[in-house]
Amino acid sequence: MATIGEFTLHATDGKARTGVLQTAHGPVRTPIFMPVGTVGSVKGVAPDDLDAIGAEIILGNTYHLYLRPGDELVARRGGLHEFNAWRKPILTDSGGFQVFSLSGLRRISEEGVEFRSHLDGSKHLFTPEKVVSIQRNLNSDIMMVLDECVPYGADKDYTARSLKMTTRWAQRCRDAYPAGSGGNLMFGITQGGFFKDLREESIGELTRIDFDGFALGGLSVGESKTEMMDILYHTAPMLPAHKPRYLMGVGTPLDIINGINAGIDMFDCVLPTRNARNGTLYTSAGKINIKRREFAEDDGPLDPNCSCYTCRTFSRAYLRHLFHAQEILSYRLNSIHNLTYFLDLVRGAREAIAQGTFAEYKSRYDAIYPQEAALCP
Amino acid sequence: MATIGEFTLHATDGKARTGVLQTAHGPVRTPIFMPVGTVGSVKGVAPDDLDAIGAEIILGNTYHLYLRPGDELVARRGGLHEFNAWRKPILTDSGGFQVFSLSGLRRISEEGVEFRSHLDGSKHLFTPEKVVSIQRNLNSDIMMVLDECVPYGADKDYTARSLKMTTRWAQRCRDAYPAGSGGNLMFGITQGGFFKDLREESIGELTRIDFDGFALGGLSVGESKTEMMDILYHTAPMLPAHKPRYLMGVGTPLDIINGINAGIDMFDCVLPTRNARNGTLYTSAGKINIKRREFAEDDGPLDPNCSCYTCRTFSRAYLRHLFHAQEILSYRLNSIHNLTYFLDLVRGAREAIAQGTFAEYKSRYDAIYPQEAALCP
CATH class of the missing domain: 3.20.20.105 (Queuine tRNA-ribosyltransferase-like)
Incomplete structure (x- = not known):
C-alpha cells in the first residue's frame, strides 16, 4: 500500500x-x-x-x-x-x-x-x-x-x-x-x-x-x-x-x-x-465549431483519431443537428469528446516524457495551433 | 429469417x-x-x-x-x-x-x-x-x-x-x-x-x-x-x-x-x-417529486426495486441536489430511470400475459395509483 x-x-x-x-x-x-x-x-x-x-x-x-x-x-x-x-x-x-x-x-x-x-x-x-x-x-x-x-x-x-x-x-x-x-x-x-x-x-x-x-x-x-x-x-x-x-x-x-x-x-x-456546450470541439486537426454549415452533410466522425463514444458512434452531421436542435444529448456527447481530447493529451504527454520524446510531442501540438504557438516558447 | x-x-x-x-x-x-x-x-x-x-x-x-x-x-x-x-x-x-x-x-x-x-x-x-x-x-x-x-x-x-x-x-x-x-x-x-x-x-x-x-x-x-x-x-x-x-x-x-x-x-x-425533466419520477411505490425537502438527506436509491444505472449508482439526496442545481446530468439520470420504469412495466406485462396472471399484475398497478385506478375499469 x-x-x-x-x-x-x-x-x-x-x-x-x-x-x-x-x-x-x-x-x-x-x-x-x-x-x-x-x-x-x-x-x-x-x-x-x-x-x-x-x-x-x-x-x-x-x-x-x-x-x-x-x-x-x-x-x-x-x-x-x-x-x-x-x-x-x-x-x-x-x-x-x-x-x-x-x-x-x-x-x-x-x-x-x-x-x-x-x-x-x-x-x-x-x-x-x-x-x-x-x-x-x-x-x-x-x-x-x-x-x-x-x-x-x-x-x-x-x-x-x-x-x-x-x-x-x-x-x-x-x-x-x-x-x-x-x-x-x-x-x-x-x-x-x-x-x-x-x-x-x-x-x-x-x-x-x-x-x-x-x-x-x-x-x-x-x-x-x-x-x-x-x-x-x-x-x-x-x-x-x-x-x-x-x-x-x-x-x-x-x-x-x-x-x-x-x-x-x-x-x-x-x-x-x-x-462542448457552445459547440467548440477539439480534434487532432485543431478546433472546429460543429455549428458550421460545412458539417451539415459530413458523415465522418468528429475526429477519426479519437476513440471516444461520440467519435465511435456518431457523424459530424448528427452532432451538428443535435447542437442546432439544442438537444440535451448534444452537451453530453460533446463533453465526452472534449474531455477525452484533454485526457488523451496528458496521457500522450506522460508516454512521450517516459520515452524522452516530449519535445517532438510538443511540436505536434504547436503545429495544430500555430497562431497560439507563435506566442509561446 | x-x-x-x-x-x-x-x-x-x-x-x-x-x-x-x-x-x-x-x-x-x-x-x-x-x-x-x-x-x-x-x-x-x-x-x-x-x-x-x-x-x-x-x-x-x-x-x-x-x-x-x-x-x-x-x-x-x-x-x-x-x-x-x-x-x-x-x-x-x-x-x-x-x-x-x-x-x-x-x-x-x-x-x-x-x-x-x-x-x-x-x-x-x-x-x-x-x-x-x-x-x-x-x-x-x-x-x-x-x-x-x-x-x-x-x-x-x-x-x-x-x-x-x-x-x-x-x-x-x-x-x-x-x-x-x-x-x-x-x-x-x-x-x-x-x-x-x-x-x-x-x-x-x-x-x-x-x-x-x-x-x-x-x-x-x-x-x-x-x-x-x-x-x-x-x-x-x-x-x-x-x-x-x-x-x-x-x-x-x-x-x-x-x-x-x-x-x-x-x-x-x-x-x-x-x-424526468421536471423531477417527477416513477417508483414501485408510486410517483415522487425529487425536488421535495424530504429527500435532501435520503441516502436510499430512487427505487430499491429498480435495476437501472441511476438506481444502482446514486442516492435520492444526490438526485435532488442535481435537480436543484439544474445540472444537465439530472435530466439524463432521471430519464434513464423513468424510461426503465415504463419498459419494466411492459416487460412485466408480457411475462404476466404469458403466465396467465395479467389480472393480478394489473391489480398491483391499480394499488400503486389508487386515485387513478378508481376512474378506470
Whole structure:
C-alpha cells in the first residue's frame, strides 16, 4: 500500500516530468488534467462516462458545494465521493476564486473574505480555517488553501500586500490541519501577479510551509498569452521538484503542453466542458465549431483519431443537428469528446516524457495551433 | 429469417395479448412502450443508454425531422437509423399531430394541411403522399398515415366529416406506397372523437385498407379519464386481432396497463422523459417529486426495486441536489430511470400475459395509483 501523499517521479524530459501521486482514493498519474465538477457533477457526464474516458481525478468547487447542498449535508452522506458516486480522487479548490468571481459584496480582511451568495444573497464568511473545515467535510483528497487571486492589472503595491496575506492565510490553513493529521492532502497556492520578484517571494514564503504540493495561482486571469508564458516558465521550475505542481484553471491544449514543458504536473479547466456546450470541439486537426454549415452533410466522425463514444458512434452531421436542435444529448456527447481530447493529451504527454520524446510531442501540438504557438516558447 | 410485418401472438390473457412484430430492423416484443425521440434523439439519453435499459423501438417525429435537419438530408445519410446510430426499429408519426399542436396558421383541405414552421414561420404543405415520402426518406420501420387528430370538444358533425377525410387520406397514403412494396410497414389511424358510432365507422372504413397495423388516434387530448377509458375499452377489441394495435400518445403507467388490458400492443408517450425533466419520477411505490425537502438527506436509491444505472449508482439526496442545481446530468439520470420504469412495466406485462396472471399484475398497478385506478375499469 502506497503512502498517501507520496509523489514519485518516474521520468523527466527537459523540465517535463511524469510520475504518480498517491491519494486516499488511489493513484493519480501525472501530468494529469482534472475535469471540473463544479457543483458535484462534471457537467453533462456521469461517473460511468468519466471512467470510460479515463479520468483519474476530478475537481469539485468548495464555494458551490458549501452553498448547495452544504458541506455538512455532504459530510453526513459520507463525503463527496459517496454523494456523487465518483470513487476516484477529488481535488477541491478553496472557494476563494468563486468568491472573487461570482459573489456580490465581498469584503476582504485579515480574518478572511465576507461575501454574499450568488444564489440567495445570504451573507457568509470564508476564513482559512473555515475553508479547511468545509473541504474536510467534503473529504477532499486534495484540499487547497484560501488565497486571494489578485485581479489582472493590480499594481505592485497591492499585489505585494496581498501575497503576504495569502501566505498568512496559507499558514493558518496548515495550522488548522497539521501535515499528516489525516488522509486529506493540502496544497499551497503561490501568487504574486505578474511581477517576477513577487512570484519568487511568494514561492519562497509558501514553500517554507509543509504542503503536499504547490500551485501556481493567479494565471489565466485576463493577461496576454505572452505574459502568462513568461510567468509560467519563470516560476514553475522554482516550485519544489519533489512535490506535485499544479497550474490552476489552465487552460487551452497548448497552455497545458507548455505547462508540462515548464514542469507542471496538474491542470484543471472548464474549457473542454464549456466549449462542448457552445459547440467548440477539439480534434487532432485543431478546433472546429460543429455549428458550421460545412458539417451539415459530413458523415465522418468528429475526429477519426479519437476513440471516444461520440467519435465511435456518431457523424459530424448528427452532432451538428443535435447542437442546432439544442438537444440535451448534444452537451453530453460533446463533453465526452472534449474531455477525452484533454485526457488523451496528458496521457500522450506522460508516454512521450517516459520515452524522452516530449519535445517532438510538443511540436505536434504547436503545429495544430500555430497562431497560439507563435506566442509561446 | 422472419417476414417483415409478420405479427405473431404467443399468448392471450383475457383481452391482453403478447407477441412479436417483425420489422426491417428486427423484432419488437409486444406489448411495448416506445420512448419518444422527437428530433432524432430521445431527450437526454444516447443509444447506449437505450440499449442498457432494454428499449426495443423508439419513435421519431416526422414534423420535427422534416423541418430540421430535413428528411432529404437524412435520406442522404442512409436514413434515420444511420443518422442517429439507433440500429433497432423506429416508428415515425405522420407529423399531423405536431402540425395541429405546434405550428401556426394551419389550413386543412382535402389536399392536405398547410402550415407554418414553428422554427422560422416558413410555409409548408403536408399531403398524405408527402408524409409517406418523408417517412420513406427517414426509412422508418413503421410509418403512420396522415390523419386529422380531432380536438377535444369537436361536435359530432365536424368529427364525422373529419373521419371521412382521414379515411380518404389513409387510402391515399396506402396508394402512394402499396402494401408489400418495401421494407417500411404502414399503420392506419382510426379516429371518431368521443362518439362510439363514429369510432366504429372509422374502424370499419380503415380496416378495409390493407395496413400492417392499426392505431387508435385522438385519445389523451384533454378528455376525462373516464371518457378515455370508455372509448379505449369499447374500440380496442374492434381492431383486427391479427394485426398490432397501437394507442397513440398514451400515457400514464395505469393508462398503459388499461390499454394492455383492452388488447392494445403498442404505446408511446413523452411522459417519462418530460416528467424526468421536471423531477417527477416513477417508483414501485408510486410517483415522487425529487425536488421535495424530504429527500435532501435520503441516502436510499430512487427505487430499491429498480435495476437501472441511476438506481444502482446514486442516492435520492444526490438526485435532488442535481435537480436543484439544474445540472444537465439530472435530466439524463432521471430519464434513464423513468424510461426503465415504463419498459419494466411492459416487460412485466408480457411475462404476466404469458403466465396467465395479467389480472393480478394489473391489480398491483391499480394499488400503486389508487386515485387513478378508481376512474378506470
